[in-house]
Amino acid sequence: MRFESEGYEYKKRVTPDLSDKAFRIGDGRISGYLSMFLGIISLLAVLAYQYPSYLTTADLRAAYDAEFLQDVLMYCMWISLGFGLLTFILNKRKRMGATGVLCTLLAFALGGYHIPTGPVEPSQLSFGLDWLLLAFVASAAVFIFIEKVFPKYREQIITRPEWKLDMIYFIVNHLLITVLLLVANYFFTKVFSWAISADLQAFVQSQPLWLQVIMLVLAADFVLYWSHRLYHEVPSLWNIHAVHHSVEYMDWLAGSRNHIVQTFSDRIIAIVPLYLIGPDKAALDIYVSFAAFQAVYVHANVNIPLGPLQYILVTPKFHHWHHSSQKPAIDTNYSVHTPLFDKLFNTYHMPKEHWPSHYGTVPRIPRTFFQQLFYPFSKGNKK
Numbered sequence: 001m002r003f004e005s006e007g008y009e010y011k012k013r014v015t016p017d018l019s020d021k022a023f024r025i026g027d028g029r030i031s032g033y034l035s036m037f038l039g040i041i042s043l044l045a046v047l048a049y050q051y052p053s054y055l056t057t058a059d060l061r062a063a064y065d066a067e068f069l070q071d072v073l074m075y076c077m078w079i080s081l082g083f084g085l086l087t088f089i090l091n092k093r094k095r096m097g098a099t100g101v102l103c104t105l106l107a108f109a110l111g112g113y114h115i116p117t118g119p120v121e122p123s124q125l126s127f128g129l130d131w132l133l134l135a136f137v138a139s140a141a142v143f144i145f146i147e148k149v150f151p152k153y154r155e156q157i158i159t160r161p162e163w164k165l166d167m168i169y170f171i172v173n174h175l176l177i178t179v180l181l182l183v184a185n186y187f188f189t190k191v192f193s194w195a196i197s198a199d200l201q202a203f204v205q206s207q208p209l210w211l212q213v214i215m216l217v218l219a220a221d222f223v224l225y226w227s228h229r230l231y232h233e234v235p236s237l238w239n240i241h242a243v244h245h246s247v248e249y250m251d252w253l254a255g256s257r258n259h260i261v262q263t264f265s266d267r268i269i270a271i272v273p274l275y276l277i278g279p280d281k282a283a284l285d286i287y288v289s290f291a292a293f294q295a296v297y298v299h300a301n302v303n304i305p306l307g308p309l310q311y312i313l314v315t316p317k318f319h320h321w322h323h324s325s326q327k328p329a330i331d332t333n334y335s336v337h338t339p340l341f342d343k344l345f346n347t348y349h350m351p352k353e354h355w356p357s358h359y360g361t362v363p364r365i366p367r368t369f370f371q372q373l374f375y376p377f378s379k380g381n382k383k
């Protein structure tokens, strides 16, 4: 990693006093945000139902029940309206409430939760709006709950500094899912398909499910460890990866901050070992679900004591140290799934009691989405 570090000392993290922004019952903030988010989600969901060929992903459509989700949409719309009206009764956060109510009314006008569902005309490229909405609702519900029950930094609020920037990354990365998969599959077919061995795949598939999952975890982690390490040790790659490390407040949304080049390369790199190993679909599904959960979890503002499991699995504490801007932790903890390869290649850093007191890069890099998009290619950052 190419930045200078601050002096190293174990000290308590100093979180800025954001108590005036904390969510309190009665001040309209909870109802305002809920109304606004549910209203926007409802409007986008109705658009996805109206134009499924262009706004939904074929793989996901096969996995969910579109009619059941219309029932969920119905609740979202009425709850958005209810909370929107509440902001007017409370006479606080009326602008948020009005946004929520307006979006929901527009969603009703565009067909609401009664749009007929049926066979969808396939299209090769589409925006993953359904993937974005489902991932957002599920991640927000699960991780905000876990962060509130087992917080590492209790005083850190949901709308911490730069949450809007990370939300933009979350949206962009999820909308591009079909493009990502298409590019990754194309890349694999063109570059690596020669390496597929029918014997190896038959051997893998003859193993019990749990062993196939372990093989996937280890193979993917080995490849991801080295690609991650290259991103740190090659200066031009570091300028791309620095975007991910610019996060100064760790939570469930923070891990979304990735430069688009990194998003594509990670997807391509991760897919290679999975395709070469060629496990049963059930093993692949378990691995992908585990990897998706862990990618968010390790960034979360969470401290759940896992006992001996912390030596087997990458935990929030392990990955928080990777994001630390303090010297002994810099360029350590590259693993994604299990700390094994960091231990093997001498990059393991895990103080027993302490967590980092500072996150981010030194010097800081620009703070808007477009500035960060062009940052790796700008002349000013050559080291």
Ligand SMILES: [Zn+2]
Pocket: 228, 232, 241, 245, 322
């Ligand atoms: Zn890194």
Ligand SMILES: [Zn+2]
Pocket: 244, 255, 299, 319, 323
């Ligand atoms: Zn990270």
